[in-house]
Amino acid sequence: MLIKKHKLGFHRVVITGLGVASPLGCSVNKFWSGLLEGKSGVRSIMDLDLSRCRTRIGAQVVDYDASQHFTAKELQRLSRSSQLALVAATEAVGDAGINLALYEPTSVGSMIGSSIGGFTAGEPFFRQYFDDGTADPFIVPVVMNNAPASNVSIRFGIKGLLVNIDAACASSAHAIGYAFNLIRFGVLQVALVGGADSALSPAVLQAWSSLRVLSERNENPAEGCRPFSGDRDGIVLGEGAGILILESESSAINRKAKIYAEVTGYAATSDSYSLVQPSLKGMSEAMQSALINANLAPEQIDYINAHATGTTWNDKTETAAIKNVFGEHAYKTPVVGIKGAIGHSIAASGAIELMSCVLSIHKNIVPPTINLKVPDPECDLDYVTEGKRVCEITHAMSNSFAFGGSNAVLVVSQYTPERRS
């Protein structure tokens, strides 16, 4: 007998499975141990012609052999983003130990954000078109940005809500927030959520480079992205996928699932300001809204995972926004940016970064912010630069602030059975 849908109401939402494909490794264990050890997954890009590009470094997923996961026929129809989504989703479903076939099919959703991956996947196809005027029939199903979510839903028999959420760098954080609300109110019982993206193709890199937002530390790739550092010079683009299994508390309890953490808050706000510049007001309002949604005071946040792209503007604006919202508590709260380690995987970044928060809560340890070489008086918080740090975390906040002014802030907490007021 199928597990029937919940009645609409209020349900607590927990995280019971994690899966990742990252520049630090294609498993949660490799990703987490790499983060804690302060490793960098940023390298020189050797397999693309970047001779005309000022930036020749990126965060590639190298611990990955596609032929071990997919047949040649399957690979014809899977963009890099879709491949990474399926690898991460397979790990997450296995980690959760959940049998999705037992659920009423429309109560399980697939919400996987992808934003730039379609452009990356389309580049060789469009090159062919401009060369000889022909178009491969596979272009559309391969490059469409809902392909990662779609392929996951096909692989796992998901028949509930199926969407791609594209909000640039905030895509997967919004996907998680969207799923959180749908499960909270009883529309879904389970969701495979997160993001999958790849920004590593010649034209895409050139496009970003021409915006003058990319690091040009080609001679020292591992130290290319330097969040909060006084000598930071920009983003290192990358790729990756992070998939989390969100489910209602009752579903998790009934099947005796391992619970990593609880999703307790989500804020979605917009800057209404600029297509590319961050907004102090917008970032501040987003974090304040997340605290209200989680019913928490600023002093109750024990850890912040920052968006921290490594650009001059983002990192100083985000630091100022954290001080706005948290006051003196900002100086007592560890604030970590992990893009120095894994680069910026655009749509996937929010999910992968939330995953690091979840693991920090689960294990009571936070990874370091690497590559902070030179102090910046405008970035003067505790960025955990000495190495991994043991600390008890009850509530953590994860920030995602995107081009176009879309902000997503998530709050995750230690799960306790007693219901909070």
Place this chain on the structure above:
Amino acid sequence: MKRENLIEVVKNIIVQEVKISLNGVGLSTKLEDIGVDSLDTVKLAVVFEESFNIKITTTELLQIETFGDIIDGLEQKLDSK
């Protein structure tokens, strides 16, 4: 082109483009039973058009169900050139 030659050429194209084995495939084998779906059929049509210098209409594509349908259809077009 002789029918047996055409069958050989078509089999090679399908193996190359669709990345499947055609061991044991006969004229009455349904394409969906050997993992050739609608997307594959569209791709094969593009390749057949280029390889044989013919045109295949959407209506003709929709009528293809078996390996034999492919051979019969191509043979007809090649004979009428």
